[in-house]
Amino acid sequence: MNHNRKVSLYTLGCKLNFSESSTIARMFEAEGYARVDFNDVPDIYVINTCSVTENADKKCKQLVKRALKINPDAFIAIIGCYAQLKPEEIAQIYGVNMVLGASEKFKIIEHFQAADKSDKATVIASKIKEVNEFMPSYSKGDRTRSFLKIQDGCDYFCTFCTIPLARGKSRNNSIAETVDVAKEIATTNINEVVLTGVNIGDFGQGDDENFFGLIKELDQLKGIERYRISSIEPNLLSSEIIDFVAQSNKFMPHFHIPLQSGSDKILKSMRRKYLSDLYVDRVSQIKKTMPHACIGVDVIVGFPGETEEDFLTTYNFLNELDISYLHVFTYSERANTTANKMEEVVDKGERSKRSKMLHILSNKKKRYFYEQHIGKTYQVLFEAEQHENFLNGFTTNYIKVKVPYQKELENQIKTVTLTNIDSEGIFDVTINS
Numbered sequence: 242m243n244h245n246r247k248v249s250l251y252t253l254g255c256k257l258n259f260s261e262s263s264t265i266a267r268m269f270e271a272e273g274y275a276r277v278d279f280n281d282v283p284d285i286y287v288i289n290t291c292s293v294t295e296n297a298d299k300k301c302k303q304l305v306k307r308a309l310k311i312n313p314d315a316f317i318a319i320i321g322c323y324a325q326l327k328p329e330e331i332a333q334i335y336g337v338n339m340v341l342g343a344s345e346k347f348k349i350i351e352h353f354q355a356a357d358k359s360d361k362a363t364v365i366a367s368k369i370k371e372v373n374e375f376m377p378s379y380s381k382g383d384r385t386r387s388f389l390k391i392q393d394g395c396d397y398f399c400t401f402c403t404i405p406l407a408r409g410k411s412r413n414n415s416i417a418e419t420v421d422v423a424k425e426i427a428t429t430n431i432n433e434v435v436l437t438g439v440n441i442g443d444f445g446q447g448d449d450e451n452f453f454g455l456i457k458e459l460d461q462l463k464g465i466e467r468y469r470i471s472s473i474e475p476n477l478l479s480s481e482i483i484d485f486v487a488q489s490n491k492f493m494p495h496f497h498i499p500l501q502s503g504s505d506k507i508l509k510s511m512r513r514k515y516l517s518d519l520y521v522d523r524v525s526q527i528k529k530t531m532p533h534a535c536i537g538v539d540v541i542v543g544f545p546g547e548t549e550e551d552f553l554t555t556y557n558f559l560n561e562l563d564i565s566y567l568h569v570f571t572y573s574e575r576a577n578t579t580a581n582k583m584e585e586v587v588d589k590g591e592r593s594k595r596s597k598m599l600h601i602l603s604n605k606k607k608r609y610f611y612e613q614h615i616g617k618t619y620q621v622l623f624e625a626e627q628h629e630n631f632l633n634g635f636t637t638n639y640i641k642v643k644v645p646y647q648k649e650l651e652n653q654i655k656t657v658t659l660t661n662i663d664s665e666g667i668f669d670v671t672i673n674s
Contacts, residue, residue: 246274249283253300254291256380256437256471258321260388262289264378265320265349272350279308285316287349290323290331292403292575297323302334309336318353320346322407325366326577332362342366343409347376372409377422379434384625385652387431388471391419391455392438396446397474399501400512400579401544401572404439411443416455420462427464432622432652434459435469442477453481460491466654467622467637472497472539475523476515483523487530494531495639497568498523499539503558504551507544510583517558528563533617535610535639536564542599543572543592545583552595559602565610565639567603571596608666611640614659618673621657623650633667642668 248269252262265287266276277283286308290301301323308315318339319331328340339356341349345365356363378390392413395405413419426434436456438444444452452473459468468491473482475498486492498520502508505516527534538559542552559567571592574581619636627646634642634655642657644650650672657670 247277247281247283248274248285248287249277249279249281250287250289251279251304252289253297254289254293254321256388256435257390257393257439258289258291260378260380260390260437261346261376262287263380263388264376265289265346267381268347268350280311282312283315284312285318285353287318287320289346290319290321292322292326292407298327298330301331305334305336316353316356318349320349322404325369325407326403328364328366332364334362337362340364340366342372343369343407344372344374369406369409373412375412375414377414377419379422379426381429381431385431385622386433386435387426387429388435388437389419389423389426390438391436392441392444395440396443397440397514398512398579400510400583401541401575403575403578406577408439411440411446413438413444413446416450416458419455420458423459423462423465427462430652431465432654433467433469434465435471437471440474440477441471442473442482452477453479453485456482456485456489456492460485460489465491467491467493469493469495469639470497472499474499474514475520478523480526483526483530493637493639494534495537495637496527496534497537497539500559501539501541502544502547502551503540503555504547507547507551507555510546511541511544511580521562524562524564533614533638535566537566537568537639538562538564539568539570540599541570541572542595543587543589545572545580545587546585547572547587547595556598556602559599559606564606566607567599569596569599569603604666608662611662611666611668614638614640614668615661616659618656618658620654621670622654623652625652640668641666642670644670644672 250262250266252258288304316338317336320341324340325343331340380388394409394411396411442452444455503517621634621636621642623632623634630646631643632646632650656673659668659670661669
């Protein structure tokens with residue numbers, strides 16, 4: 242194959258995909274390829290797909306079309322969750338040359354070098370049951386923070402979710418190996434690391450090592466100022482983790498805890514590993530040890546069998562809970578999931594009405610959380626790019642702030658006082674030091 246050696250990666254979906262795309266891009270660079278923008282006429286396009294967001298197939302087709310417009314001769318490879326779940330379907334898309342599954346995507350360069358650009362796409366995707374190696378990854382594109390992948394896959398089979406089918410069983414490297422990857426990040430000028438994975442609280446899968454052990458080790462590492470724990474299951478968010486974060490200077494008082502429903506009936510039907518009582522308990526422990534902590538919540542509306550009454554139970558549950566914002570997902574049917582076969586399908590119009598109600602509730606919660614902090618002093622890590630002559634940043638407890646742009650503030654941690662909330666819900670601040 243000719244090596245004009247320009248590659249572009251396009252990522253759909255979650256932070257985990259971003260960390261993996263970033264690692265794959267560095268592999269190409271190490272082989273002498275230049276990483277370029279989607280529009281810069283690359284020779285190779287790598288599209289990293291998602292199966293969680295709606296219309297995975299549509300987005301994939303649109304991107305392939307866009308790529309072919311820019312370079313009709315480009316080699317197009319599709320990787321990611323959708324590629325593992327529906328490889329044959331993707332192979333039919335006009336212009337796709339290669340589809341790689343969950344464990345093959347990290348060998349993309351070998352596969353690419355061995356491929357010939359025939360009319361039929363090459364599909365290499367081993368069965369998900371056979372996927373068991375762990376590939377550590379981290380992102381470097383954003384100059385302020387890095388997403389560090391500490392775990393992959395999931396052993397839970399929630400009835401709405403395709404991730405175990407797309408990413409395989411829960412797995413990770415040892416604590417020592419994970420810390421070694423964090424040390425690589427520590428040599429860069431990145432100030433914040435977000436720990437990411439599919440089910441990060443399951444790190445170690447109940448063997449000798451666990452998530453608590455990992456964060457204790459990371460806390461000791463010099464060269465990384467701040468850590469955030471991405472999403473963690475309520476049943477895996479132990480009291481010792483909460484207490485540890487409360488006394489740590491590096492782990493931020495910010496938790497994102499999936500709830501999915503406030504109705505125990507629906508939680509059971511979703512096959513979640515806890516009931517609403519446990520969730521209340523986790524939130525109250527966080528707030529007891531860290532009253533200023535930010536708590537984000539994932540919730541799904543319109544799950545099969547969710548009556549108006551079940552939805553109102555969820556609404557009232559969230560309304561009374563001391564949380565800071567919601568990520569609202571409207572239930573959408575997924576092939577090969579148990580929920581897809583359930584009766585009592587909720588009307589699409591009803592789903593979107595419920596979603597709107599929770600979006601409004603989320604805005605109220607966030608506004609209230611922000612208002613509690615007017616006049617308070619926090620440390621802020623400023624971003625590395627400007628927005629309309631302003632520089633944004635986040636406090637330790639994830640409050641978004643802005644200051645008039647000054648180059649020397651980029652990627653710096655400064656102590657600020659939160660003064661007032663602007664019309665877009667962002668805090669104006671004065672810088673103290």
